[in-house]
Structure formats: structure tokens, C-alpha cells
Amino acid sequence: MAALAQYMEDRLARGRAYFVREEALAALGSSPETLNMALMRQAKKHRLASPRRGFYLILRPEDRAVGAPDPARWIDPLMKYLRHDYCVALLRAAAFHGAAHQVPMVFQVIVPRQMRSVEMGRHRLEFVYQNPSAFAKVNRPDWLGSLKSEAGYAQVAGIELTLLDCARYFHKAGVSTAWPRS
Template sequence: MGSAADYIEDLQVGGRLVFTTEEIVQALGKSVPAVRAQLRRLKEKGRIADPFRGFHVVVPPKYRRLGCLPAEQFVPQLMAHLREPYYVALLSAAAYHGAAHQKPQVFQVMLPKARRGLECGGVRVDFVARREMSGTPFVERNTPAGVIRIASPAATALELVGYPERCGYLDNVATVLAELAESVEPAALEAEARRAPVAWVQRLGYLLVLVEQNELADRLDRVLAAGKRFVVALAPWQRVEGVPRDTRWQLAINTDVEPDV
């Protein structure tokens, strides 16, 4: 095989759109500096992009304006390359489940440890860390480039209240929950709540009542009744002195939540 351009053409014919520097160096049988020089020229022409050091994507003509592949078409392969477990999470997961109040500006991915986000052309990927993510249920969806893992609707509901600052804060979380609730199975929510932090369950119960999803809220009541709970802040980033308490959910109501529904 003669050139990097030939290599990426052959990749596309075979239905692949991602490759590593190591793979192309081995395929071309040339030195690393020589191959990198060819890759730089292809990148300048917009034919490839580099979402991560040593990991490249082929950019077909229909995505040239974006300057990269859509995140769902390379994130699974990147995570396999990095040997990291993952699933699509938070607002991005909610959008897959039909709660697309607004298209997320970033593609949110849950990992077991912190990692810097990345930008590739007009694509932004935000990595969120949750140490105990290994037991989180997920579903798989087909994409043009393969299969992607997405947090289940029940897991997504709980993680939205667990990471409100990554989701536009509580007004937006409540708005998304109102739409996401249609996809959440009550039994699945109850099961997932039993392994979630108690404070997440308390906050989610309050917000579900707020958006009139009482059947789901009742399931969370059952979970909380089985253990100890303490008063926690609805908005952890705000003060709680002198604010009213919600006795059902044991919450200090230190902010007004106004969902856009």
C-alpha cells in the first residue's frame, strides 16, 4: 500500500472510519515521521481528524463542515482503544431515550475515573467520572459505525440529579425528567435506586412529584423507607440556613425549581 490516502480509502471501502497511528505505520511499512507527515497533509485537507493523540477518524464529505465524525461514531472505538469501560450518560443519554428538550451541546460519556474532555472539529465530548459505574445498567443502540452503550432510562434519571451542574442545573434537569419519565420502568427505577446514593434518590423523588410523575416517585418512597436518611440540600451548591423542609423527601428546599413543561 503506497500512501496514507490509499489507506483511508481502503478503510472506507471496508466500512471502517477509525484507525490508530500504530495501525497505519504497520500497514504502510514506513517510518513514523514519514507517516505523520502524510497524516498532517490529510488533516489540512479535512479528510481526517484527530480526536485523541494517536487515534484518527476518517471524515467523509458529508461531515467535512463538522470537521469530525459525530461522537457516537467514534467514541465506542476510542474507548476500546483506551481500554476504558464507558456509557453515554446524562443529557446525551436522555436524548437517546426521547427526552430531547434541547439538543445537548456536548456529548456526555461516563467513565470510572476523571479524564479531560476532547474537541474534534465541531464535536465536543465531556467525560464524567463515576467510580461505581460498573453496575449501571445500559442499553445498546446501532449507529452507522457499530454499536454504542447508553445508560438505561432509570439510570439516566438518577444520574441527572447526581450531576445537575453538568446538566444545566435543576430547572433543566426537571424539564428533561418530565420527558424522560415516559421511558422509565417503575420496577427498573426502584432497582437502580437501591444502589444509588440516598441523596440522589431523595432529590429525584422531589423532582418527580414536581413534574407529576407520582407512580415513579412512590417507588422511590419504598426504597427510602428501607433505610436511614438525613436532611440534604435540594441544591448542594447553595446555603440551607432558614429554608423550608420537605418532610416526605427530607430535603432542604433551598432553591425554586421551574421546569419548562
């Protein structure tokens, strides 16, 4: 379907490297079956990736080599699509604040509900569950920062909240409690 390829090019030209299935159906005016086949063809050509059902990432040539764009570029639109609150945290937040000596291998996000991890190409997105009442208490606007990306701004834990999260979720932050064996 040439119309889907053109729709994807138009989205990229407007700076949006993602789209939702319902938006594409409305814009293209095609049947759901036709759109599904076109989406599968684009995914087979490594031009599309889907972290969640109904949400698609348009892969630029530089992203095709690693299988997906950096999650910082699409976490905010994904979470808005899913209608979930979130906070980029732990090692990725520490790297954002300049406290990491290397880029984390996992993009960690704290959410107030259970969610499955996403693995796309070389990128891994891990959702860390936090009790909704605790999430509401600590994720206040004055304790959050903004991570600028091409898709807008993502919510990232502030310095103090990052330290608290790393202490609270030390098992997820890559800190080992085992003593080295002699």
C-alpha cells in the same frame, strides 16, 4: 503519501471511518516519521481528525463542514483503543430515549477515570468522572442499552440509570438550581 490516502479510502470502503496509528504503520510499511508527515498533510486538508493521540477519524465530505463526525459514531472504537470502560449518559442518553426536546450540545460520557474533554469542530465530548467502585455498581449490563452507530454499538445508560445520573450530576445535565431573579 498516496499510500495513506489509499489506506484511508480502503478503510472507508469497509465501513471503518477510523484507524489507529500502529495499524496504519503495519499496513503501509513506512517509517514513523514518513507517516507523521502524511498524517499532518491529511489533517491540514481536513481529511483527518484526532480526538486522542494515535487514534484518527477519517472525515467524509459531509463531516468536513462541522469538523468531525458525530461522537456517537466513534466513541466505542475510541474507548476500546484507550481500554477504558464508559457509558454514554446524561443529556445524550436522555435524547436517545426520546426525553429531550432538542439535540444536546454536549456529548456526555461517564467514565471511571479522569479524562480531558475533547472539542473537535462543532462537537464537544465531555467525560464525567465517576468513582470506579460506584461505576462498577451502577453500570451493569441489565441497566445499559445500546446506541447503534456505523462503527457498531455504543453503551448507553438505560432509562432508570439516565434518571439516576441526571439527579446525581444535575450540575452537568444543564439543570439550574438558582431561582429566577425578579
